[in-house]
Amino acid sequence: MTGTKTPPTRVCYRCGREAATGARCSCGEPLWLKIDGTDGVDATGRADRTDATRFSWPETSGSSIWRYRDLLPVSRPPGIGSVVGGTPLFRTPRLDDYAGCELRVKDESANPTGSFKDRGSAVGVARALDAGDDWVGTVSHGNMAMSTAATAASAGLNCLVLVPDDIPTERLTHIARYDPTLVRVEGDYGRLYDVSLDLPGVRFVNSDAPLRVAGQKTTALEICEAFADEGRTPDAIVAPVSSGGHASAIWKAVCELRDANLLNAESLPRLYFVQAAACDPIAEAFRNGADRVTPVDGGETVAYSIANASPPSGNRVLAAVRDTGGAVLSVADDAILDAKRQLARRAGLCVEPASATTLAGIRHLSTAGKIDPEESVVAIATGTGFRERSPLAETPESVPIGDLPERVASLVSG
Numbered sequence: 001m002t003g004t005k006t007p008p009t010r011v012c013y014r015c016g017r018e019a020a021t022g023a024r025c026s027c028g029e030p031l032w033l034k035i036d037g038t039d040g041v042d043a044t045g046r047a048d049r050t051d052a053t054r055f056s057w058p059e060t061s062g063s064s065i066w067r068y069r070d071l072l073p074v075s076r077p078p079g080i081g082s083v084v085g086g087t088p089l090f091r092t093p094r095l096d097d098y099a100g101c102e103l104r105v106k107d108e109s110a111n112p113t114g115s116f117k118d119r120g121s122a123v124g125v126a127r128a129l130d131a132g133d134d135w136v137g138t139v140s141h142g143n144m145a146m147s148t149a150a151t152a153a154s155a156g157l158n159c160l161v162l163v164p165d166d167i168p169t170e171r172l173t174h175i176a177r178y179d180p181t182l183v184r185v186e187g188d189y190g191r192l193y194d195v196s197l198d199l200p201g202v203r204f205v206n207s208d209a210p211l212r213v214a215g216q217k218t219t220a221l222e223i224c225e226a227f228a229d230e231g232r233t234p235d236a237i238v239a240p241v242s243s244g245g246h247a248s249a250i251w252k253a254v255c256e257l258r259d260a261n262l263l264n265a266e267s268l269p270r271l272y273f274v275q276a277a278a279c280d281p282i283a284e285a286f287r288n289g290a291d292r293v294t295p296v297d298g299g300e301t302v303a304y305s306i307a308n309a310s311p312p313s314g315n316r317v318l319a320a321v322r323d324t325g326g327a328v329l330s331v332a333d334d335a336i337l338d339a340k341r342q343l344a345r346r347a348g349l350c351v352e353p354a355s356a357t358t359l360a361g362i363r364h365l366s367t368a369g370k371i372d373p374e375e376s377v378v379a380i381a382t383g384t385g386f387r388e389r390s391p392l393a394e395t396p397e398s399v400p401i402g403d404l405p406e407r408v409a410s411l412v413s414g
């Protein structure tokens with residue numbers, strides 16, 4: 001695709017108001033990009049298409065997010081942003097008993113920096129290039145910081161990463177590798193999300209920014225397309241939720257596919273989003289039947305990537321699960337760690353604790369009868385566990401080389 005795409009209009013999922021710029025509607029809810037579906041704006045410039053048929057599954061080959069260029073409002077950038085997505089989706093039969101269903105895993109660790117954040121970073125960086133910006137930025141001390149910094153570096157953009165003053169050195173090292181401009185900020189880190197949006201000269205692509213959501217919806221497009229190839233729809237899609245950016249994006253994909261008649265409105269995949277019990281404001285609102293999330297005093301959890309006590313897209317996540325018949329639930333740390341072990345031992349997958357919440361959540365839902373054994377469920381393994389230091393449970397035995405034949409003979413004979 002050549003040429004520079006024009007900036008897309010933004011729209012509020014709740015009240016339908018539109019805006020040319022900005023991340024928030026005047027009603028307070030987050031905006032997302034209005035580029036497709038049934039609502040008439042066509043940022044791809046293909047005015048010849050009619051609303052209902054504007055998008056169909058691509059004929060072209062190619063396994064990155066750019067396969068869906070018709071649904072992405074930007075030009076393909078150079079560097080790692082040009083190859084994100086197209087991650088593996090596969091059956092993990094040895095986890096079926098534990099999960100209580102027919103399980104598939106969507107392995108987002110296959111992205112260049114090891115998490116789905118690369119999908120959103122690619123689109124944010126691509127828009128910055130289209131707009132002629134010099135700087136992109138993000139407020140993060142985790143995967144999003146690494147992803148934005150790496151994607152910007154490979155496209156030749158400057159990147160500003162705002163981290164909390166007390167960030168552990170180990171995390172700083174992971175981010176600093178890509179040589180962004182790092183600024184430690186003193187004061188209330190929670191307020192930085194809003195403060196960053198008014199900073200001059202830098203395009204901030206924060207957790208639920210419209211451009212990030214546009215890129216991250218491709219996780220669900222890939223899942224649904226893979227099922228469509230087999231003439232099916234997943235019964236449920238399960239992901240961890242923190243800010244609600246990825247969850248919103250997954251819902252947006254489902255909405256777009258429904259609008260394009262590629263998903264049956266009567267049998268949408270149920271969307272389930274999982275939090276850690278120690279910090280679960282969205283799950284709490286869901287349990288209370290509320291349609292607004294109230295910030296909590298978040299506690300510590302092993303799932304450090306999803307401990308957002310005041311999620312900016314929390315209300316939108318509630319709307320997503322109600323629209324699709326799903327739920328927001330939370331799981332305890334010991335269930336998360338057990339699921340993480342099972343993913344490694346029964347599926348060969350080393351994931352972050354945040355990602356293991358999916359399997360813990362699925363197990364909880366099937367035990368509660370909300371997921372049936374014959375249902376096809378996709379767990380999104382959002383990020384790699386390779387960055388973690390994990391203690392060895394027990395030290396393996398040591399055998400003199402001369403004794404090895406005898407020792408192995410006894411091992412393999414059970």
Ligand SMILES: *Cc1c(COP(=O)(O)O)cnc(C)c1O
Nearest residue numbers: 143241242243244245246382383
């Ligand atoms: C960012 C992240 C999440 C949460 O995504 P949100 O869009 O903030 O809800 C989950 N898992 C991993 C590994 C992440 O990096």
Ligand SMILES: [Zn+2]
Nearest residue numbers: 012015025027
């Ligand atoms: Zn609104």
